[in-house]
Amino acid sequence: xxxxxxxxxxxxxxxxxxxxxxxxxxxxxxxxxxxxxxxxxxxxxxxxxxxxxxxxxxxxxxxxxxxxxxxxxxxxxxxxxxxxxxxxxxxxxxxxxxxxxxxxxxxxxxxxxxxxxxxxxxxxxxxxxxxxxxxxxxxxxxxxxxxxxxxxxxxxxxxxxxxxxxxxxxxxxxxxxxxxxxxxxxxxxxxxxxxxxxxxxxxxxxxxxxxxxxxxxxxxxxxxxxxxxxxxxxxxxxxxxxxxxxxxxxxxxxxxxxxxxxxxxxxxxxxxxxxxxxxxxxxxxxxxxxxxxxxxxxxxxxxxxxxxxxxxxxxxxxxxxxxxxxxxxxxxxxxxxxxxxxxxxxxxxxxxxxxxxxxxxxxxxxxxxxxxxxxxxxxxxxxxxxxxxxxxxxxxxxxxxxxxxxxxxxxxxxxxxx
Numbered sequence: 001x002x003x004x005x006x007x008x009x010x011x012x013x014x015x016x017x018x019x020x021x022x023x024x025x026x027x028x029x030x031x032x033x034x035x036x037x038x039x040x041x042x043x044x045x046x047x048x049x050x051x052x053x054x055x056x057x058x059x060x061x062x063x064x065x066x067x068x069x070x071x072x073x074x075x076x077x078x079x080x081x082x083x084x085x086x087x088x089x090x091x092x093x094x095x096x097x098x099x100x101x102x103x104x105x106x107x108x109x110x111x112x113x114x115x116x117x118x119x120x121x122x123x124x125x126x127x128x129x130x131x132x133x134x135x136x137x138x139x140x141x142x143x144x145x146x147x148x149x150x151x152x153x154x155x156x157x158x159x160x161x162x163x164x165x166x167x168x169x170x171x172x173x174x175x176x177x178x179x180x181x182x183x184x185x186x187x188x189x190x191x192x193x194x195x196x197x198x199x200x201x202x203x204x205x206x207x208x209x210x211x212x213x214x215x216x217x218x219x220x221x222x223x224x225x226x227x228x229x230x231x232x233x234x235x236x237x238x239x240x241x242x243x244x245x246x247x248x249x250x251x252x253x254x255x256x257x258x259x260x261x262x263x264x265x266x267x268x269x270x271x272x273x274x275x276x277x278x279x280x281x282x283x284x285x286x287x288x289x290x291x292x293x294x295x296x297x298x299x300x301x302x303x304x305x306x307x308x309x310x311x312x313x314x315x316x317x318x319x320x321x322x323x324x325x326x327x328x329x330x331x332x333x334x335x336x337x338x339x340x341x342x343x344x345x346x347x348x349x350x351x352x353x354x355x356x357x358x359x360x361x362x363x364x365x366x367x368x369x370x371x372x373x374x375x376x377x378x379x380x381x382x383x384x385x386x387x388x389x390x391x392x393x394x395x396x397x398x399x400x401x402x403x404x405x406x407x408x409x410x411x412x413x414x415x416x417x418x
Contacts, residue, residue, distance in 0.1 A: 061113025222343025289360025
C-alpha cells in the first residue's frame with residue numbers, strides 16, 4: 001500500500017502551485033497596467049480599465065464556482081482554469097489589437113479565478129488552512145518578485161508579463177495529477193474534496209460582513225497597487241529598472257512577513273494581526289502615495305508589502321474557519337477579487353481627480369473603515385460544532401516540497417493582489 005505522506009505532500013504542492021498561478025496576475029498588476037499603457041498607447045484610465053476587466057473575470061469565476069465546484073471535481077476544474085489562463089493570457093500577449101487584448105484578459109482572468117477557487121476550497125478543507133495559505137503566499141510572492149527583477153531585462157512591450165502568467169499556468173498543469181479526480185460522491189460526511197456539500201451556508205452574518213469588508217480592503221490597496229508604477233516613475237523619479245528592483249525587494253519583504261506570521265502563529269489570535277496590520281497598511285498607503293523621492297517611495301512599498309500578506313493570510317484562515325467545506329473561503333476570496341478588479345480603475349480615476357496624495361488619503365480612510373468589522377468578526381468564536389483549527393507555524397522544510405526561491409508574496413501580495 002503506498003505511503004500516505006508522499007501523496008499528502010503532492011496534494012499540498014499542487015494546491016500551492018495552483019494558488020500561485022491563480023494569484024500571479026494580481027501580483028503583477030502594476031507592470032501589466034503600466035505596459036498596457038506604454039506598449040499599446042493607452043491612457044492611464046484605459047489601461048487601468050483593462051486591468052480591472054481582467055480581475056473582474058477572475059472574481060466572476062469564483063462567484064460562479066462557489067456553488068458548483070463540488071459537482072465538477074478539483075482536478076477537472078483546475079485544468080480548465082489553467083487552460084483558460086494559457087489561452088487568454090497567451091492571446092493577449094501575442095497581439096496588439098486592443099479588442100483581442102481585452103478578450104484575452106477576460107478569458108485569462110476567468111481562468112485565474114477558477115484556479116484560485118479550486119485552491120481556496122481545497123485549502124479550507126485541510127486541517128491546517130492557515131499554513132497552506134501561507135505557503136501559497138510565499139510561493140506567489142517569490143514568483144512575482146523574480147519576475148519583477150527579470151522582466152525589465154527582457155525588453156518592453158505589454159506581452160512579456162502576460163506571457164509569463166500563461167507560462168506559469170503551463171508549468172502548474174503537471175501538478176494537478178495530485179488533485180482528486182472525477183465528480184464527488186453523492187453522499188459523505190465531513191469536509192474535503194470528493195464530498196457532496198449540502199445544507200445552507202453557516203455563519204451567514206459574519207461571512208457576509210467579512211466578504212463586504214474584504215472587498216473594500218482589497219479595493220483600497222489595489223487602487224494604489226495599480227498606479228504604484230506610475231507614482232514611482234513620474235512622481236518619485238525612478239527608472240523602470242529601479243522600480244522593478246523596488247517591487248522585487250518589496251515582495252521579498254512579503255516573504256519575510258509571511259514567515260514571521262507563521263512563527264507567531266495563534267499567540268495573538270486573528271483580531272490583532274488583522275486590525276493592527278490594516279492600520280499599518282493604511283499608513284504605508286499614505287507614505288507611498290505622497291512619495292516625492294526614491295527613498296520614501298521604497299520605504300512605503302516595502303513596508304506595505306511586508307504587512308499585506310501577513311494580514312491576508314489571517315483573513316484567508318478566518319474565511320476558511322467559517323465553513324470547513326470551503327464555500328465561505330471561495331466567496332470571500334471572490335469578494336476580494338472583485339475589490340481587486342475595481343482597484344486599477346478606481347486608482348486611476350482618483351489620482352486624476354485628486355492627485356496621488358488625495359487618492360492616498362481617500363484610500364487610507366477606506367482601509368480604516370474596513371478594519372473595524374473584520375477585527376470584530378475575528379474576535380468571535382467559530383461556528384458551533386466546528387472545531388477551530390490552530391494557526392500553525394510555517395515550516396517550509398517540513399511541509400512544502402516547493403521551496404520558494406530566495407512573493408511574490410507576490411503577493412500579493414495581496415493582492416494584487418487580494
